[in-house]
Amino acid sequence: MGSAVSSRGKHLAFIVKILAQVLGASLVLLLICLPLFSQGSQGTIQGSVFDQTGGAIAGATVTIIDASRGIARPLTADTAGAYSAANLTPGTYTVRGEAKGFQTVERPNVLVEVGQNIRVDLTLQPGAQTQTITVTSEVPAVNTTDATLGGTVNNQQVSDLPLNGRNFQRLLLLRPGTVGAIGAGTGLESTNGLRNGENLTMIQGLAAIGSQQGGSVFNLSYHQGDSGSLLPLDAIQEFNIEQNFKAEYGWKSGAAVNIGVKSGTNSIHGTAYAFGRSDALDASNYFTGNIPISLEQPGGSVGGRILKDRLFYFGAFEALHYTVGDAASPTVPSFDPNLETSAGDPNSTLTVFDACTKVGLGAVKPLSAAIAGLPLDVNGNPTSCVPQAASSTHENMFPFVTTAPVGSKAVGYAAGLITTNPFYDGLAKIDYNINDHNHINGMFFESDAHSTVQNNSNQLFSYWQADQFSGARDYALTEVWTPNSNWVNELRGGFRSRFLPSVLFRNNHQVARFARF
Numbered sequence: 001m002g003s004a005v006s007s008r009g010k011h012l013a014f015i016v017k018i019l020a021q022v023l024g025a026s027l028v029l030l031l032i033c034l035p036l037f038s039q040g041s042q043g044t045i046q047g048s049v050f051d052q053t054g055g056a057i058a059g060a061t062v063t064i065i066d067a068s069r070g071i072a073r074p075l076t077a078d079t080a081g082a083y084s085a086a087n088l089t090p091g092t093y094t095v096r097g098e099a100k101g102f103q104t105v106e107r108p109n110v111l112v113e114v115g116q117n118i119r120v121d122l123t124l125q126p127g128a129q130t131q132t133i134t135v136t137s138e139v140p141a142v143n144t145t146d147a148t149l150g151g152t153v154n155n156q157q158v159s160d161l162p163l164n165g166r167n168f169q170r171l172l173l174l175r176p177g178t179v180g181a182i183g184a185g186t187g188l189e190s191t192n193g194l195r196n197g198e199n200l201t202m203i204q205g206l207a208a209i210g211s212q213q214g215g216s217v218f219n220l221s222y223h224q225g226d227s228g229s230l231l232p233l234d235a236i237q238e239f240n241i242e243q244n245f246k247a248e249y250g251w252k253s254g255a256a257v258n259i260g261v262k263s264g265t266n267s268i269h270g271t272a273y274a275f276g277r278s279d280a281l282d283a284s285n286y287f288t289g290n291i292p293i294s295l296e297q298p299g300g301s302v303g304g305r306i307l308k309d310r311l312f313y314f315g316a317f318e319a320l321h322y323t324v325g326d327a328a329s330p331t332v333p334s335f336d337p338n339l340e341t342s343a344g345d346p347n348s349t350l351t352v353f354d355a356c357t358k359v360g361l362g363a364v365k366p367l368s369a370a371i372a373g374l375p376l377d378v379n380g381n382p383t384s385c386v387p388q389a390a391s392s393t394h395e396n397m398f399p400f401v402t403t404a405p406v407g408s409k410a411v412g413y414a415a416g417l418i419t420t421n422p423f424y425d426g427l428a429k430i431d432y433n434i435n436d437h438n439h440i441n442g443m444f445f446e447s448d449a450h451s452t453v454q455n456n457s458n459q460l461f462s463y464w465q466a467d468q469f470s471g472a473r474d475y476a477l478t479e480v481w482t483p484n485s486n487w488v489n490e491l492r493g494g495f496r497s498r499f500l501p502s503v504l505f506r507n508n509h510q511v512a513r514f515a516r517f
Contacts, residue, residue: 315429
């Protein structure tokens with residue numbers, strides 16, 4: 001008995017040992033692969049430190065300072081004088097180089113954009129460290145650090161370019177090789193001739209792919225009008241498009257659209273706005289029953305500090321209320337009892353009136369007669385084959401059209417229905433600089449829409465229209481740990497979801513259904 005227990009214990013210990021070895025090997029492999037991971041929505045400053053003769057200065061101290069938040073990251077140049085500061089929040093930085101026996105050199109106003117790799121080389125002159133040389137030359141416009149194609153739509157372009165509807169996806173068309181279908185909504189752009197919808201949208205370094213249909217969580221059109229959710233334009237720092245991105249992005253075959261969200265700074269900053277289009281000033285649309293378009297889009301943003309140089313906040317809110325007319329022109333009965341009809345004609349929906357005029361009043365059921373607008377007696381039976389217009393005491397579920405072109409069995413009818421699309425979008429972000437080696441940020445986005453639409457051409461009155469509910473959620477958390485000049489560990493986690501419209505029909509009766517009675 002004791003021997004059996006001992007054998008079982010040794011076997012269990014062996015299994016635990018094997019699992020520990022596998023776990024350890026996986027962890028080592030993960031750490032080794034860290035330098036291969038994408039920098040996502042962050043940026044990188046790298047370069048080398050030289051003396052006046054061009055020789056490398058090993059062990060030089062390089063400090064990367066965030067000008068807006070006072071955050072500093074100290075680095076030590078390697079034996080070749082090289083340094084690299086990865087996973088930097090997009091913004092403006094000062095690069096400072098120091099070494100014993102040399103004057104301190106500073107390169108201010110180094111702009112780091114989303115997903116960009118900036119090279120800043122420093123040349124130190126002999127002298128006392130108490131002396132500082134400020135270099136004001138600009139960073140070269142040509143990227144010599146990698147062969148990635150693409151570019152950045154910067155903050156000034158995002159903020160200043162006129163943009164009807166404030167949908168950032170429209171700005172993708174500013175980049176060469178990116179096109180959109182004429183008259184189509186956003187989220188279906190094509191890059192370099194690939195299929196529509198193959199671009200990968202990323203925010204905070206995470207793929208923003210909806211779980212239901214595979215499209216983007218943000219700014220993807222789904223019904224009449226514009227998108228069902230909008231990332232507030234004032235929340236975007238900038239976004240970058242990469243057309244031959246590295247393998248670690250994966251997911252889709254098109255371009256990678258990398259979005260950077262603004263962060264709070266030591267100084268409070270914000271915006272407030274209200275855009276609109278007035279019914280009184282808009283021209284009516286003949287094809288939608290002369291219904292003018294109206295739009296109201298208020299919103300704002302604010303960012304600042306909670307603790308100086310440590311804890312920052314940013315938030316943005318935007319609402320969009322717009323109204324458009326529906327151009328659907330369904331086929332409806334003419335209601336002319338003298339018009340010849342044929343049961344075999346697929347365009348004929350006059351089954352009730354055929355029965356009434358050809359067979360007699362007794363062939364029409366009371367419910368069919370009531371829906372079709374025929375006059376009824378006190379018992380609910382039809383008294384005539386001529387329909388009446390709807391009133392407070394009389395129901396007529398069809399549009400009251402009394403004439404039709406000669407030879408027609410039915411006529412086209414412009415219902416003139418209105419689609420309303422109110423939705424609300426909000427974003428909040430927190431940045432916490434624990435110390436010079438640890439930084440955490442978290443973001444939350446939510447969008448909710450409730451639209452009233454004509455999603456079927458047979459919906460002829462407002463009480464047949466459908467209520468559609470849709471929404472988007474996005475949670476992201478990032479932790480960047482830089483224990484020394486040679487190691488950077490970035491941990492990202494998030495949850496994204498986009499809810500396709502859930503449809504609630506107010507009254508789901510259709511013209512074709514009435515013909516079954």
